[in-house]
Amino acid sequence: MxxxxxxxxxxxxxxxxxxxxxxxxxxxxxxxxxxxxxxxxxxxxxxxxxxxxxxxxxxxxxxxxxxxxxxxxxxxxxxxxxxxxxxxxxxxxxxxxxxxxxxxxxxxxxxxxxxxxxxxxxxxxxxxxxxxxxxxxxxxxxxxxxxxxxxxxxxxxxxxxxxxxxxxxxxxxxxxxxSEEDFALSHPGGALGRKLLLKLSDIMHSGDALPMVNPTMLVRDALLEISNKGLGMTTIVDENNALLGIFTDGDLRRILDRRVDIHETTIGEVMIANPTTATPNMLAAEGLNLMQSKNINGLVLLDDNKVVGALNMHDLLKAGVM
Known part of the structure; x- marks a missing residue:
C-alpha cells in the first residue's frame, strides 16, 4: 500500500x-x-x-x-x-x-x-x-x-x-x-443578488444616524457631528432639511492647509456646494458606479430635494456590493 x-x-x-x-x-x-x-x-x-x-x-x-x-x-x-x-x-x-x-x-x-x-x-x-x-x-x-x-x-x-x-x-x-437580473431574482442571498437588487435605501444612514448641521455652525462644532456619526462627512441643510452642501474629512485637511481658523469660521463658508447626490431608490450597484466615476467616498441621498440619507464606500463594502 x-x-x-x-x-x-x-x-x-x-x-x-x-x-x-x-x-x-x-x-x-x-x-x-x-x-x-x-x-x-x-x-x-x-x-x-x-x-x-x-x-x-x-x-x-x-x-x-x-x-x-x-x-x-x-x-x-x-x-x-x-x-x-x-x-x-x-x-x-x-x-x-x-x-x-x-x-x-x-x-x-x-x-x-x-x-x-x-x-x-x-x-x-x-x-x-x-x-x-x-x-x-x-x-x-x-x-x-x-x-x-x-x-x-x-x-x-x-x-x-x-x-x-x-x-x-x-x-x-x-x-x-x-439575464443577470433574472439570475439575481432567483439568487437574492448571493453576491450577485446583493449587487443587482440591493437599493441605496437598504444600506443608507438615516434619522439620528444621519450627519446634519446648519450653515451657521462653527467648523469646530461641525467636526463633532462628523466624528459622532462616523461617515467621514456631514451634510449642511437649511431649516427645511434642503441640502446646501457637504463637508468631508478631506475638506478639513484642505482648509487647515489654508490656515482657516475652525474656531471662528462657519461651516457654511467652507462647505462644498452642489455636491453629487442620488436617490434612495437607486440600485446600490449604480451608486457605486456613480461614486467611482466622481472619485468620491460619500454620497448624500435626496427625496424631494430634502436630505433623507447618506452612506460611504465602507457601507457598500459591508453590503457586499464591491
Whole structure:
C-alpha cells in the first residue's frame, strides 16, 4: 500500500472522464434540439427523476434548471409511486435518468405518464433500453468506459449525465435571453443578488444616524457631528432639511492647509456646494458606479430635494456590493 501511486490513479480517472466528455459531443444532435424546443414550448414544470447516483445527479440538474429560468424540481421515483405523483400535472415534462435505462422504479411510472399525456424524456446510455423506447424523446449519455477499473461504480457515466444536464440548462438559458437580473431574482442571498437588487435605501444612514448641521455652525462644532456619526462627512441643510452642501474629512485637511481658523469660521463658508447626490431608490450597484466615476467616498441621498440619507464606500463594502 505504501508504494501505491495515488497520483497516477487520479490522472487516469481524469483522462478517462475527459475522453467520456469528448465522446458526449456527438449526442448534441437533433434529439437534443427537440428536447430543448419541447421544454420551451411546455407551459408546465420540468420534473427530473433518477434513482441512486442518477438521482443525486438529477437533483443537481433540476437545481441548475430552476436557477437559470426553467421551472423545475426533483421527484424521487420511489416517493412518486407512493403519492408524490400528485405533484406532476398533464402539462409538465418529465426527464427520467438511468444509465442502464432499466430502473424499474421509474419504468413502473410510465403507464401513469402515458395516461396523463405527460411528455417524457429519458436520459440513458442505452437508446434501445426500456426507458429509451417508452419515452417521447431520448438524450444519449453513453460513455466508452467508466473510470472505475471494475466498471461498476458510476463515474464517467455520472459525469456525462451532469454535463448533459448543464448543456440543456444553459442552452435554454441562452434561448430565453435569461439575464443577470433574472439570475439575481432567483439568487437574492448571493453576491450577485446583493449587487443587482440591493437599493441605496437598504444600506443608507438615516434619522439620528444621519450627519446634519446648519450653515451657521462653527467648523469646530461641525467636526463633532462628523466624528459622532462616523461617515467621514456631514451634510449642511437649511431649516427645511434642503441640502446646501457637504463637508468631508478631506475638506478639513484642505482648509487647515489654508490656515482657516475652525474656531471662528462657519461651516457654511467652507462647505462644498452642489455636491453629487442620488436617490434612495437607486440600485446600490449604480451608486457605486456613480461614486467611482466622481472619485468620491460619500454620497448624500435626496427625496424631494430634502436630505433623507447618506452612506460611504465602507457601507457598500459591508453590503457586499464591491
Amino acid at each position: 505504501s508504494d501505491f501511486d495515488f497520483i497516477r490513479s487520479a490522472k487516469r480517472v481524469l483522462d478517462t472522464e475527459v475522453q467520456a466528455l469528448v465522446h458526449l459531443e456527438r449526442y448534441f444532435d437533433e434529439q437534443f434540439e427537440a428536447v430543448c424546443r419541447a421544454i420551451l414550448e411546455h407551459k408546465g414544470k420540468v420534473i427530473v427523476m433518477g434513482i441512486g447516483k442518477s438521482g443525486h445527479i438529477g437533483k443537481k440538474i433540476a437545481a441548475t434548471l430552476a436557477s437559470t429560468g426553467t421551472s423545475a424540481f426533483f421527484v424521487h421515483p420511489g416517493e412518486a409511486a407512493h403519492g408524490d405523483l400528485g405533484m406532476i400535472e398533464a402539462h409538465d415534462l418529465v426527464i427520467a435518468i438511468s444509465n442502464s435505462g432499466e430502473a424499474h422504479e421509474i419504468i413502473s411510472l410510465f403507464p401513469v405518464f402515458k395516461r396523463l399525456g405527460i411528455t417524457t424524456v429519458s436520459m440513458t446510455g442505452k437508446p434501445a433500453s426500456t426507458m429509451g423506447k417508452l419515452s417521447d424523446f431520448h438524450l444519449q449519455i453513453t460513455v466508452p468506459k467508466e473510470a472505475c477499473p471494475l466498471g461498476l461504480a458510476p463515474t464517467s457515466s455520472s459525469t456525462a449525465t451532469l454535463v448533459m444536464g448543464d448543456a440543456l440548462a444553459i442552452a435554454l438559458l441562452e434561448a430565453r435571453g435569461f
